[in-house]
Amino acid sequence: MSRPDTKGTPWYKQRWPWLLMAPPLVAVIAGFYTLKLAIQSWDGLVSDDYYKEGLAIQQRIDRTAKAAELGLAAWVQWNDGRLTLWFDPARLKIDPPHLITVRFVHPTQSGKDQQLNLVLDQGRYWAPLALPTMGRWHVIIEDESRQWRLSGTIVVPTEREELIQPIVPKE
Incomplete structure (x- = not known):
């Protein structure tokens, strides 16, 4: 049984490094997309002064x-x-x-x-x-x-x- 010749093939032409890098890369891209959504749709606080709101309940x-x-x-x-x-x-x-x-x-x-x-x-x-x-x-x-x-x-x-x-x- 012989092994495939990988000495002459660069790493980026092999599939295993790409399969191992795909999940972290997808996580980073999803993180940046989530950050973009959070910045664009910041809703602010419903109430800025919770203590004052608490006093007004009665x-x-x-x-x-x-x-x-x-x-x-x-x-x-x-x-x-x-x-x-x-x-x-x-x-x-x-x-x-x-x-x-x-x-x-x-x-x-x-x-x-x-x-x-x-x-x-x-x-x-x-x-x-x-x-x-x-x-x-x-x-x-x-x-x-x-x-x-x-x-x-x-x-x-x-x-x-x-x-x-x-x-x-x-x-």
């Missing part, structure tokens, strides 16, 4: 409890680039406020958040709204004086109405 709970006490529950509908919002008249214990603030908060990318000030018009609030991405959005509804707060989730786009009602945590 205030949010109190405002949500106030909304429950007032019987506030809002129906939200978003379709064809138009936001329509109205309060459930069966639950409402006060006159609907003339002006409300509605915030759409993206769960992971704070740069896509939007805020609208809506004025009451014939029992409903409406405004043109173009959300940059489809999917799940947090909706926060507040009155002008920030006495109460409703929050919930809506999936965009949708043809149906979504009910946003106060959910007060039990102690």
